Structures are given as structure tokens and as C-alpha cells.
Amino acid sequence: MNVTVIGTGFVGVVSAAIYASFGNQVVGLDIDENKIKLLEKGQVPFYEPDLQDLLLKEQATGRLKFTTSYQEAIKEADIIIIAVGTPSAPDETADLRYVFASAKSLAPYIKENAIVVIKSTVPPGTLEETINIIKKETTVNFYGASLPEFLREGSAVHDTLHPDRIVIGADNDFVFSQLEKLHESLKAPVIRCxxxxxxxxxxxxxxxxxxxxxxxxxxxxxxxxxxxxxxxxxxxxxxxxxxxxxxxxxxxxxxxxxxxxxxxxxxxxxxxxxxxxxxxxxxxxxxxxxxxxxxxxxxxxxxxxxxxxxxxxxxxxxxxxxxxxxxxxxxxxxxxxxxxxxxxxxxxxxxxxxxxxxxxxxxxxxxxxxxxxxxxxxxxxxxxxxxxxxxxxxxxxxxxxxxxxxxxxxxxxxxxxxxxxxxxxx
Ligand SMILES: NC(=O)c1ccc[n+]([C@@H]2O[C@H](COP(=O)([O-])OP(=O)(O)OC[C@H]3O[C@@H](n4cnc5c(N)ncnc54)[C@H](O)[C@@H]3O)[C@@H](O)[C@H]2O)c1
CATH class of the missing domain: 3.40.50.720 (NAD(P)-binding Rossmann-like Domain)
Structure with missing residues (x-):
């Protein structure tokens, strides 16, 4: 599958490298040019055990690439995973502006039947809002899903390779089956919900x-x-x-x-x-x-x-x-x-x-x-x-x-x- 991960922070880089290790063609996309330059050179911009080796290995296979171009990253993607930050706003609600900005940016390039997945931690209602933002910019059919991330920093690679469970929130069998397929080599329990x-x-x-x-x-x-x-x-x-x-x-x-x-x-x-x-x-x-x-x-x-x-x-x-x-x-x-x-x-x-x-x-x-x-x-x-x-x-x-x-x-x-x-x- 062609997978794009939007946001190459802790969650995004780990996820991108691991999805590539399953044999997918993966693009990691970020608006931070410095981060992408480092990642293109095979350098992880933060310390996380085992990640550097995994990154270099997957880049060497040609399955893992990084870019700042939405057009390049989105046009072939079957699965688009949003993993941008969701910090707390001053009133302590989730600040969703990065999620919504990424939705607006990806919308013009999304292909027919692509699945937009939110991996960022977001409150109920966010996926629906994100889908509406994309729908305003495109007429192609696409799907949405929630795929919360449970990794822990400090053991992120291990956690992603050995998850306790994969939780998939969706309302469509095609989406459930595609996301199950994406994670099938993990042999983890899958919760469809x-x-x-x-x-x-x-x-x-x-x-x-x-x-x-x-x-x-x-x-x-x-x-x-x-x-x-x-x-x-x-x-x-x-x-x-x-x-x-x-x-x-x-x-x-x-x-x-x-x-x-x-x-x-x-x-x-x-x-x-x-x-x-x-x-x-x-x-x-x-x-x-x-x-x-x-x-x-x-x-x-x-x-x-x-x-x-x-x-x-x-x-x-x-x-x-x-x-x-x-x-x-x-x-x-x-x-x-x-x-x-x-x-x-x-x-x-x-x-x-x-x-x-x-x-x-x-x-x-x-x-x-x-x-x-x-x-x-x-x-x-x-x-x-x-x-x-x-x-x-x-x-x-x-x-x-x-x-x-x-x-x-x-x-x-x-x-x-x-x-x-x-x-x-x-
Ligand atoms: N860090 C963790 O241990 C962890 C674990 C589970 C879940 N999460 C959740 O995952 C999400 C990401 O967390 P993180 O720690 O990886 O964040 P992070 O701050 O390390 O990285 C977020 C990345 O998103 C990029 N970004 C922001 N706006 C963008 C846009 N419009 N287009 C493309 N890229 C954009 C930023 O440049 C940054 O590189 C958050 O919702 C967080 O709550 C984090």
C-alpha cells in the first residue's frame, strides 16, 4: 500500500519507519523544512532508542521517503495518516489547528477512495470536522477513520512493533479491512469500534x-x-x-x-x-x-x-x-x-x-x-x-x-x- 504520514514528530517518524518495514511505500510529510532535511539525510531529530537504525534501514530499501510537498506526498496515497501535534490551547481544550490545516492542505490532492486516518490524539467530533474540511475542497470519494496511538516515548519502536492492541474507529467495512491489513503483520488484537x-x-x-x-x-x-x-x-x-x-x-x-x-x-x-x-x-x-x-x-x-x-x-x-x-x-x-x-x-x-x-x-x-x-x-x-x-x-x-x-x-x-x-x- 502507499501510505503517507503527515507530521514527522515522535509518532510520525516511528509510524512511517514501521509501516515501511511492513513492505509499504511510505512518505513522511512535514511543513518543518529543517526536520525533513535531517530525515532525508537519515538523521532522527530527537533521541529515541532503536529509531535511527530502523530509519536508515528503511530508507536504504527505497520504501521510506520524506518531503515537504503535499502534492508529492498525497497524490498516490491509499492511506493518509495525520499525526500532527494537538497541544492544549490556553483554555486547556485540544488545539486542533494543525489537524485542520493538514486536512485543508491535503484535500486538493487526495485520490479516489483514499482513507484519511487521524492518529493524533483528538476529542470526539474531530474526525467529522476534518472530513468536512476536506469535502469542501474536493469532489472525490474518500473515507475517514480514527487510529489512536498508544506508543510510549523511550520505547516507541518496541511498542509499535509489539502493541497491546490496535484500535480502529470507523463506520465502514472497507476501512476496517484496509486498516487491519496495514497492521496484520503485528499479529496484535484488533478492536473495531x-x-x-x-x-x-x-x-x-x-x-x-x-x-x-x-x-x-x-x-x-x-x-x-x-x-x-x-x-x-x-x-x-x-x-x-x-x-x-x-x-x-x-x-x-x-x-x-x-x-x-x-x-x-x-x-x-x-x-x-x-x-x-x-x-x-x-x-x-x-x-x-x-x-x-x-x-x-x-x-x-x-x-x-x-x-x-x-x-x-x-x-x-x-x-x-x-x-x-x-x-x-x-x-x-x-x-x-x-x-x-x-x-x-x-x-x-x-x-x-x-x-x-x-x-x-x-x-x-x-x-x-x-x-x-x-x-x-x-x-x-x-x-x-x-x-x-x-x-x-x-x-x-x-x-x-x-x-x-x-x-x-x-x-x-x-x-x-x-x-x-x-x-x-x-
Ligand atoms: N509523543 C508521544 O509519545 C505520543 C504518543 C501517543 C500519541 N501522541 C499524539 O500524537 C500526536 C503527535 O504527537 P508528537 O509527539 O509526535 O508531536 P510532535 O510535536 O513531536 O510532532 C508533530 C509534527 O507535526 C508537524 N506539523 C504541524 N502542522 C503540520 C502540517 N499542517 N502539516 C504537516 N506537518 C505538520 C510539526 O512540524 C511536527 O513535526 C499528538 O496528537 C499526540 O498527542 C503522542
Whole structure:
């Protein structure tokens, strides 16, 4: 099949390379000329494990091409996949302008019986609006579908090759069968459903996972009041088959390119349909305050951050990505600077762009970032950070070790001479 992916961001590049690896002729299209120039040279504009090799391999076969030309990308396409960004607008609704702009641009070139698929995360009603935009510009027959994306940055190639399920929202057997065919080599369960159900499924999955994080943080707050240990509580509840042991992350709350925006957008959607008391509005508010609440608690425990030098370890929003969208570090570093601390940071891949108010310097190793600091703040569980021997950077003065993700053994860090603080331990 001829497949075009519009938007060559995280989702678009991964999808394009993988659809090419199934033997399709794939074109990746973007309006960002610099991005396309890099991709044409076989360079991935961001860090994602395994993607660089896959990209080069598929480009070498001639099955994967990139362009900024809508005409070139659309005129032969059987399946057109829209994977452009859908950030939150200032009123926290989904900003759909990129989806609608791509629909307007593709419309003049669409061929008979092509399928326009929205992979971007969008609220119910968006596909219908997108179809209407295209219909205004063309008389050819075409179809629409929703194909929400569930990959995680940091393991995007693996997730796309081994999905838990493929969700197809459509109202036509031809569309279902074509999209099933596109994914048949994955041998994943396929869920055929209504268009609105597919769109809701994506928001529901992310909002549920974000709520789970918020929930366990609320329980961690209570553990700190009564001598319980959140890790023991998680172990105890995880044996309950209705609850399960996986995906419990007490810590700094959720960040990244998807959870904060998807919760906000579903909360905004709930308000727009008259459900303003929806739980998600509260989840969103609790998460916004989470980092500050924790930092204030730690500040009290260590006698404040003023005048202290703090090593912030991990800058990206999670391990194995350089994505800084809604990364905790983007709140932590300004907060610490405002409190009068000096910040030294390290990340294996991500780069923090300091503002003029930040007292911050980024270093190229953990050793340098931790040199003679008063406080070590372990923020992201990169394997290099959680595997590091912090005994090697311990100085003779009093030093605090704040384990923001409960990744370290308290007894080991204490034996190395640090005063240890974790999450959810009374
Ligand atoms: N990043 C993730 O982990 C992830 C996971 C699942 C779903 N999603 C969803 O997938 C969508 C894309 O996310 P992303 O992180 O890949 O976004 P991104 O911001 O990394 O990339 C979006 C790309 O779209 C391009 N673009 C914008 N307008 C365009 C237009 N009119 N024509 C062509 N290209 C255009 C931009 O230049 C950019 O390269 C979003 O809706 C997001 O919510 C993202």
C-alpha cells in the first residue's frame, strides 16, 4: 500500500519507519523544512532508542521517503495518516489547528477512495470536522477513520512493533479491512469500534494512567503522616488481581508530552459537555501542585534550599528520551533558583535551556554535577543514574540525597554517609 504520514514528530517518524518495514511505500510529510532535511539525510531529530537504525534501514530499501510537498506526498496515497501535534490551547481544550490545516492542505490532492486516518490524539467530533474540511475542497470519494496511538516515548519502536492492541474507529467495512491489513503483520488484537469510542479510548487510557499516578501520590502523602512505607503498601495491594502490581509510580507526578495535555483536554471536554465536576479536573489540579508540594516538604526537612548547591539528576520527562515537554526539571530548576539555590544538573541525553533567572549549569557527567554539592536530587530514573555509585562522590560535609522516584535503597545511601529522603515513608 502507499501510505503517507503527515507530521514527522515522535509518532510520525516511528509510524512511517514501521509501516515501511511492513513492505509499504511510505512518505513522511512535514511543513518543518529543517526536520525533513535531517530525515532525508537519515538523521532522527530527537533521541529515541532503536529509531535511527530502523530509519536508515528503511530508507536504504527505497520504501521510506520524506518531503515537504503535499502534492508529492498525497497524490498516490491509499492511506493518509495525520499525526500532527494537538497541544492544549490556553483554555486547556485540544488545539486542533494543525489537524485542520493538514486536512485543508491535503484535500486538493487526495485520490479516489483514499482513507484519511487521524492518529493524533483528538476529542470526539474531530474526525467529522476534518472530513468536512476536506469535502469542501474536493469532489472525490474518500473515507475517514480514527487510529489512536498508544506508543510510549523511550520505547516507541518496541511498542509499535509489539502493541497491546490496535484500535480502529470507523463506520465502514472497507476501512476496517484496509486498516487491519496495514497492521496484520503485528499479529496484535484488533478492536473495531465506533469513531467516538476510538477517540475516547486514547484519552481514557492516558487519563486513567495519570489518575493512577495521582492516586498513589495521594496515598504516599498519607503514609508520610503515619509511619507506613508506600512501597510496602504497593506490594500489598499489587497482589490483588483487581489492582495488579504494575504501573505504580509514587513521585513527582506525571509529566511529558501526553499525560498532562490529555488529562487537561479530557477535563476541558467534560466541561464543554456539562460535566464540570468530572474527577479529571481535580487530577489535573493536584498534579499541577505536586512538585511544589514535595519540594516545600523537602525544603523543611533540610533547612531550606537557600545558599545550597543542588545537583538535579535527570532533566527529560522520563528515561530514554530527550523530550523536555512538561519535564519535572522545567519546574524544579526555576523553583530552586528562586529559593536561592545554585543548581548543577546532568542528563544523558536531554538539554535544559536556562532562563535568565535560573542559577543553573548543566554538566556532562554525574561526577561533575555532584561535585561538592549539598543536595542530590534524583529526578529521572535513567539506568545510568540509578546504577551510579554515589559513594564515589560523597564529600566530608553533610549531604542530603532526595530520591524523587524511590529508586534507591535507603540503607545503602545512608551507609554512604548521605541523609536520605524518599517518597511516602513516615
Ligand atoms: N509523543 C508521544 O509519545 C505520543 C504518543 C501517543 C500519541 N501522541 C499524539 O500524537 C500526536 C503527535 O504527537 P508528537 O509527539 O509526535 O508531536 P510532535 O510535536 O513531536 O510532532 C508533530 C509534527 O507535526 C508537524 N506539523 C504541524 N502542522 C503540520 C502540517 N499542517 N502539516 C504537516 N506537518 C505538520 C510539526 O512540524 C511536527 O513535526 C499528538 O496528537 C499526540 O498527542 C503522542
Amino acid at each position: 465506533r469513531i467516538a469510542s476510538a477517540q475516547m479510548a486514547k484519552y481514557t487510557a492516558n487519563s486513567y494512567l495519570a489518575t493512577r499516578i495521582t492516586f498513589i501520590n495521594e496515598i504516599a502523602n498519607l503514609c508520610e503522616k503515619n509511619g507506613a512505607d508506600i512501597n510496602e503498601v504497593i506490594q500489598a495491594i499489587g497482589y490483588d488481581k483487581r489492582i495488579g502490581p504494575q504501573y505504580w509510580y509514587p513521585g513527582l507526578g506525571y509529566g511529558g508530552s501526553c499525560f498532562p495535555k490529555d488529562v487537561k483536554e479530557l477535563a476541558a471536554y467534560s466541561r464543554s459537555v456539562g460535566e464540570s465536576g468530572n474527577l479529571l479536573n481535580h487530577v489535573n489540579e493536584i498534579n499541577k501542585e505536586r512538585i511544589y508540594r514535595l519540594l516545600e516538604k523537602f525544603a523543611q526537612e533540610i533547612g531550606g534550599f537557600r545558599g545550597k548547591t543542588v545537583a538535579v539528576l535527570g532533566l527529560s520527562f522520563k528515561p530514554n528520551t530527550d523530550d523536555m515537554r512538561e519535564a519535572p526539571s522545567t519546574k524544579i530548576i526555576p523553583y530552586l533558583s528562586e529559593q536561592g539555590a545554585n543548581v548543577r544538573s546532568y542528563d544523558p541525553m536531554a538539554k535544559y535551556v536556562s532562563s535568565t533567572n535560573d542559577h543553573h549549569e548543566q554538566f556532562s557527567s554525574i561526577e561533575e554535577a555532584c561535585n561538592e554539592v549539598d543536595v542530590i536530587l534524583s529526578v529521572v530514573e535513567w539506568p545510568e543514574i540509578i546504577g551510579f555509585d554515589f559513594g564515589t562522590v560523597k564529600s566530608n560535609k553533610t549531604q542530603y540525597f532526595i530520591d524523587c522516584r524511590n529508586q534507591f535503597e535507603e540503607s545503602k545511601i545512608t551507609q554512604q554517609g548521605y541523609k536520605y529522603f524518599g517518597i511516602g515513608r513516615g
